């Protein structure tokens with residue numbers, strides 16, 4: 001992709017080719033069949049069978065395609081209970097890539113979060129009136145954090161300027177906001193957790209300058225500074241691409257500098273390690289005490305601290321994975337695909353969060369489906385519409401997860417944003433798949449104004465930030481929805497002149 005166009009002939013060959021394929025079984029489904037499937041899934045995309053999904057942009061977590069080196073490393077998995085050689089490789093890889101000394105295993109990111117927060121609570125660092133501050137915590141991190149302390153998402157001014165505001169590092173944690181929080185709550189802020197890139201905040205990166213400044217401030221004020229490092233490599237790519245002074249530095253060097261500023265990190269290996277499962281908690285050499293304090297939590301919840309809920313083969317795949325994903329050609333290809341999808345949607349006038357995130361494209365559904373009442377969950381309605389029209393699965397991140405609601409799922413205070421997130425799995429889909437999704441959006445776009453009603457929650461609703469996974473809904477007006485789907489499917493949107501120039505193969 002180039003800045004002024006959508007597609008161009010790339011200067012460099014992509015960093016991989018494919019040798020194993022998986023059929024898309026849902027390719028033959030009609031929109032009418034998908035409408036029935038949605039009904040039997042109680043209008044919740046998490047309840048659809050993956051066999052009925054054509055393009056799955058629900059998440060980039062654990063859904064990546066591993067390399068041949070990762071698959072072959074798995075054959076070397078040592079499944080010993082204690083002292084597995086696969087753990088030694090896992091530990092050595094994390095030490096080498098991050099420079100952090102102490103490594104604890106976890107079966108995935110949320111287990112790593114539990115280990116860290118339980119360890120901090122056992123030392124009395126986290127208490128019910130203490131505060132964990134963040135640019136924004138992921139929902140499971142928020143879930144574990146609120147178990148032990150109060151969690152505050154601070155974001156930054158550029159993020160709050162809205163989806164259309166362009167800034168290089170909208171994933172920063174505003175230092176001005178952190179200082180104000182500390183000032184208002186003397187001695188209470190014990191932990192700062194910077195999510196890189198910020199999944200809840202549009203997959204946006206934090207700058208090295210922000211990381212450095214936060215680190216300095218936290219040290220001066222006796223606050224522990226951690227990364228939620230799920231997408232650390234993608235964050236490093238944006239630093240290289242956008243921050244003065246980093247263009248010539250290798251990704252691995254940038255990663256080492258990033259981690260040199262923190263006390264530790266939690267890590268979901270399902271993202272930037274490009275593994276299907278796994279995680280870790282990391283601590284700098286200054287925190288041997290914390291490392292030992294966290295070990296009982298690993299033993300209680302995950303298993304011995306030389307496997308922590310993973311098979312030896314998983315640790316092998318992760319050790320290999322983090323080495324490969326911290327290479328520039330891989331990241332350029334992976335993030336370039338997300339940026340291409342972003343550009344193709346933006347070109348159609350779809351209100352996408354700008355600039356493109358590293359792992360996903362976020363659509364401002366509040367802005368996009370204005371005719372649907374806010375109370376009827378615009379982002380979830382858009383997810384259902386997208387699936388019905390083209391079999392594309394994406395997830396709502398907004399009111400259903402974060403609004404204040406009563407026990408029946410009625411919104412009492414809307415969430416600050418209402419996004420539809422399309423997360424792109426790593427190395428899974430091709431250019432043709434991305435173009436297919438852009439084409440489905442052309443149809444959605446053509447019919448969206450006819451969509452006047454959304455969904456209503458039915459049945460049990462726990463109101464606990466996890467309802468989106470399993471709550472049941474119904475369409476407020478089935479006829480209106482079906483008519484809008486029919487309109488979309490019948491639409492034959494053409495490429496506009498600018499797209500035609502760029503998308504047609506030259507004669």
Ligand SMILES: Cc1ncc(COP(=O)(O)O)c(C=O)c1O
Pocket residue numbers: 061108109110111138140141195197199228230268269270278279
């Ligand atoms: C930023 C971030 N942190 C933590 C997690 C939790 O990781 P896991 O799904 O491996 O438990 C996720 C998962 O999507 C995430 O995006």
